[in-house]
Amino acid sequence: LQDIDSSSSVLVTDCCLRCIQNSSMTVTMPSKSNATGRILVIKDALGRAQSNNIIIDGASNYAISQNFGTAILICDGINGWMVISR
Numbered sequence: 001l002q003d004i005d006s007s008s009s010v011l012v013t014d015c016c017l018r019c020i021q022n023s024s025m026t027v028t029m030p031s032k033s034n035a036t037g038r039i040l041v042i043k044d045a046l047g048r049a050q051s052n053n054i055i056i057d058g059a060s061n062y063a064i065s066q067n068f069g070t071a072i073l074i075c076d077g078i079n080g081w082m083v084i085s086r
Contacts, residue, residue, distance in 0.1 A: 003045070010040060018045040019064075021052045029058030029073070029081045036077030043070045059083055 001016045009028040010017070017027065019042065027042055029035075044054060047067040054064040056071060059081040064071055072085040 014040065016041040016043070018043050019049070019054050020046050021048055021054065024053045024055065026055045026057050029056065029075075032075055032077055032080040035075040035081070038075045040073045040081075041070065042073070044068050056081075056083075 001018065002014055003018045003020050004025070004027070005020045005022065007026040007028070010030050012030070017040070019025065042054065042056060042064065044064055044067060049064045049069050050067045056062045056064070056073070059073055062071060062083050070086065071083050073081045074084050075081050
């Protein structure tokens with residue numbers, strides 16, 4: 001579990017990111033070739049995503065835009081990162 005408060009790149013050790021942002025931010029996903037089978041949870045922990053979107057770069061630029069929203073992503077290693085639950 002890691003708290004992030006600004007645009008960040010996902011680290012190899014990350015499995016759950018709690019976003020505590022005061023402005024819009026971008027989470028950059030790792031390369032699909034280095035992440036096959038990996039699952040990652042990204043959560044708006046403070047309920048600020050409606051006014052401070054969390055953009056997930058590398059998953060078709062999906063955005064969490066609902067307060068307390070969550071995205072669960074998986075990487076298949078071929079097509080890249082896919083949102084499997086919101």
